[in-house]
Amino acid sequence: xxxxxxxxxxxxxxxxxxxxxxxxxxxxxxxxxxxxxxxxxxxxxxxxxxxxxxxxxxxxxxxxxxxxxxxxxxxxxxxxxxxxxxxxxxxxxxxxxxxxxxxxxxxxxxxxxxxxxxxxxxxxxxxxxxxxxxxxxxxxxxxxxxxxxxxxxxxxxxxxxxxxxxxxxxxxxxxxxxxxxxxxxxxxxxxxxxxxxxxxxxxxxxxxxxxxxxxxxxxxxxxxxxxxxxxxxxxxxxxxxxxxxxxxxxxxxxxxxxxxxxxxxxxxxxxxxxxxxxxxxxxxxxxxxxxxxxxxxxxxxxxxxxxxxxxxxxxxxxxxxxxxxxxxxxxxxxxxxxxxxxxxxxxxxxxxxxxxxxxxxxxxxxxxxxxxxxxxxxxxxxxxxxxxxxxxxxxxxxxxxxxxxxxxxxxxxxxxxxxxxxxxxxxxxxxxxxxxxxxxxxxxxxxxxxxxxxxxxxxxxxxxxxxxxxxxxxxxxxxxxxxxxxxxxxxxxxxxxx
Numbered sequence: 397x398x399x400x401x402x403x404x405x406x407x408x409x410x411x412x413x414x415x416x417x418x419x420x421x422x423x424x425x426x427x428x429x430x431x432x433x434x435x436x437x438x439x440x441x442x443x444x445x446x447x448x449x450x451x452x453x454x455x456x457x458x459x460x461x462x463x464x465x466x467x468x469x470x471x472x473x474x475x476x477x478x479x480x481x482x483x484x485x486x487x488x489x490x491x492x493x494x495x496x497x498x499x500x501x502x503x504x505x506x507x508x509x510x511x512x513x514x515x516x517x518x519x520x521x522x523x524x525x526x527x528x529x530x531x532x533x534x535x536x537x538x539x540x541x542x543x544x545x546x547x548x549x550x551x552x553x554x555x556x557x558x559x560x561x562x563x564x565x566x567x568x569x570x571x572x573x574x575x576x577x578x579x580x581x582x583x584x585x586x587x588x589x590x591x592x593x594x595x596x597x598x599x600x601x602x603x604x605x606x607x608x609x610x611x612x613x614x615x616x617x618x619x620x621x622x623x624x625x626x627x628x629x630x631x632x633x634x635x636x637x638x639x640x641x642x643x644x645x646x647x648x649x650x651x652x653x654x655x656x657x658x659x660x661x662x663x664x665x666x667x668x669x670x671x672x673x674x675x676x677x678x679x680x681x682x683x684x685x686x687x688x689x690x691x692x693x694x695x696x697x698x699x700x701x702x703x704x705x706x707x708x709x710x711x712x713x714x715x716x717x718x719x720x721x722x723x724x725x726x727x728x729x730x731x732x733x734x735x736x737x738x739x740x741x742x743x744x745x746x747x748x749x750x751x752x753x754x755x756x757x758x759x760x761x762x763x764x765x766x767x768x769x770x771x772x773x774x775x776x777x778x779x780x781x782x783x784x785x786x787x788x789x790x791x792x793x794x795x796x797x798x799x800x801x802x803x804x805x806x807x808x809x810x811x812x813x814x815x816x817x818x819x820x821x822x823x824x825x826x827x828x829x830x831x832x833x834x835x836x837x838x839x840x841x842x843x844x845x846x847x848x849x850x851x852x853x854x855x856x857x858x859x860x861x862x863x864x865x866x867x868x869x870x871x872x873x874x875x876x877x878x879x880x881x882x883x884x885x886x887x888x889x890x891x892x893x894x
Contacts, residue, residue, distance in 0.1 A: 456539025496851025508560025543591030628655025647694030704728035
């Protein structure tokens with residue numbers, strides 16, 4: 397992957413020569429990549445409940461209308477992180493393999509790494525502009541604004557990344573509400589239709605939550621009438637469940653591990669509903685691991701320690717649950733472990749490996765194999781396939797290619813690649829968003845990797861957010877300035893309807 401690193405520096409150098417005023421964006425592209433409440437305040441009915449909420453015409457730039465959905469297309473909402481099945485797999489069908497796909501609309505955004513959540517004619521996105529975090533509610537097909545909520549944010553990233561929120565919105569369809577957590581731990585429960593704030597809470601004041609390395613980054617989980625949050629409070633709780641209606645604490649679990657950057661994942665194991673939390677934040681010595689929790693009462697079945705010994709390290713990839721087993725993985729020389737859950741909800745370790753250490757993107761399990769991008773940095777990343785029965789590497793590839801592009805009328809050619817890509821399983825194959833803004837259709841099998849098609853959506857680093865797929869439309873976040881066009885961060889909607 398040295399060629400990819402040289403290409404990144406080349407793009408930065410070209411941009412520096414063209415526009416010296418863009419030094420901050422170029423430096424971000426050229427710099428080495430690092431790893432990456434008890435009671436809520438209720439608002440009385442009236443104008444103050446909608447304070448900060450704005451409605452009005454959308455700011456999106458519309459490029460066209462999407463194609464009609466095929467009559468037999470299978471579609472779904474995308475109401476939670478990793479999609480409706482909480483594992484990065486989509487059941488949508490009749491998707492076009494032509495890339496790049498038509499751009500339908502784009503919304504200029506501020507900073508952040510969140511992905512949108514979608515239900516019906518409502519798309520909710522969380523980002524930051526200036527000294528405010530903003531919850532945007534848009535129409536998924538047009539980008540028109542339904543409502544917007546603003547509130548102050550003073551978060552500053554300690555490692556030079558942007559200061560925007562990392563956690564993604566989640567939607568409670570039966571309750572008609574959407575929930576967000578900002579980088580400083582401000583929780584908002586809002587009516588999905590109007591944006592009216594139902595309740596709000598501050599994890600910092602309620603639980604003495606610290607900023608940790610990268611602020612509050614774990615996306616909460618709606619499960620069994622509660623909002624499950626990887627709080628990571630000093631001395632506990634590690635996890636807290638908040639009432640969806642009031643924000644009051646319902647239960648708490650754990651007292652040893654801090655908040656990680658992985659999001660809680662629900663699943664049925666041995667016929668019973670469980671939530672798996674991969675915890676572990678900033679601590680000396682580093683600590684963290686996998687917790688199996690009964691969402692009905694917060695009881696912990698087991699806690700399996702798994703964390704790098706490196707102080708500046710993170711647990712960021714979400715647990716992957718299959719066949720009554722849970723796979724967890726972390727970078728910084730930690731690697732992966734497959735934890736087998738017994739019928740009595742104790743556990744065994746099926747295997748461990750140093751050969752599959754994902755930094756922040758969650759791998760996908762399919763037909764007895766795990767697929768994902770191993771590696772801590774851009775230069776050492778690779779796409780790997782792991783036999784889930786044994787932990788052995790079936791194959792390892794470095795997806796890269798020669799890319800030709802034009803700058804100021806002059807044509808250049810560089811070797812580029814996916815680096816630490818994000819995988820989304822859909823329509824029998826895999827979509828991959830590369831770290832430099834490439835979108836690929838891939839065929840991944842135990843025998844190897846085949847590129848089906850590829851397109852370059854934008855040329856910017858930090859493309860770390862998982863793409864969102866709903867009703868044949870693909871939503872991608874560009875989190876840094878485009879080094880070729882100069883376009884700033886955007887939320888982009890593409891038409892994948894066949």
